[in-house]
Amino acid sequence: MINELSGITPEAEQSIQKARKRIIESIGKNMDLYGITLSTGLLYGLMFFQNKPMTLDEMGEAMEMSKTSMSTGIRTLLDLNMVNKVxxxxxxKDQYEVERDWHQTFTDFFAIKWRKAVEMNLQALRKSQTELRTLADEHPGEELLQSYIGLDMEKIDQAIGYYLWLDRLIDTLESGEIFSLVPKKPQ
Structure with a gap:
């Protein structure tokens, strides 16, 4: 970790570094929730405690990893709006700092990921729905086939309903309306 602590006793500095390390390791381990590797999570944790932006060289030195590894990690964090280029x-040299508003990081991350999932799944569901309707129209007298298609169409309708609900949830994340429903701080 880059040492920016000055003017305090070595014992106090050691205690602060120990507390920071515990949090950084915890952040790193929990970043799998976001689909982020442990090393990238540790990088995010390291940057969280910096009081100034960092270069890739500084990150690599602090984490004892290559600049290439740092570049890959930063690109991931940038794509998820978890760090900003400053x-x-x-x-x-390019410099980076973490997005300090974890509420915004959470909403950005899940809005980005869920929006992609909603679009992809709705497209697949609607295409299958169209194909099954066509099949049903081409074979009106085949009761067994119509029964199978009917069951599948019910499942597809339920799935579409879910993804339309998820789309509205994403809208509340992106608009910030979620915070009127679930305030950032307890009342």
Whole structure:
């Protein structure tokens, strides 16, 4: 970890670093919820405790990993809006800092992931629905086939209903309306 602690006793610094390390490890282990590798989660945890933006070189040095590994991790975190690229006057290297608003990070992440899932699944469901309707229209007198198609259509309708509900949930995340339903701080 980059040492920015100065002016305190070595014992106090050691205690702070121990507390930070515990949190960083916990963050790293729990990032699988977001589909993020342990090393990228540890990188996020490291950056969380920095009081200034970091370059890829600084990250690599602090984590004892290659610049390439840091670049891959940062790209993942950027794509999920968990870190931001920042500009610093006089610096030619890209610098990054974590998004400090974890509520926003949560809503961005799940909105991005769920929106992709909703679009992909609705497309598949609607295509299958159209194909089954066509099949049913082509074979009106085949009761067994109509029965199978009917059962599948009921399941498809239920799944479409779920994804339309999920789409509305995503809208509440993206609009921030979710925080009027579930406030950031307890009342």
């Amino acid at each position: 500009w610093e006057k006089g610096s030619r």
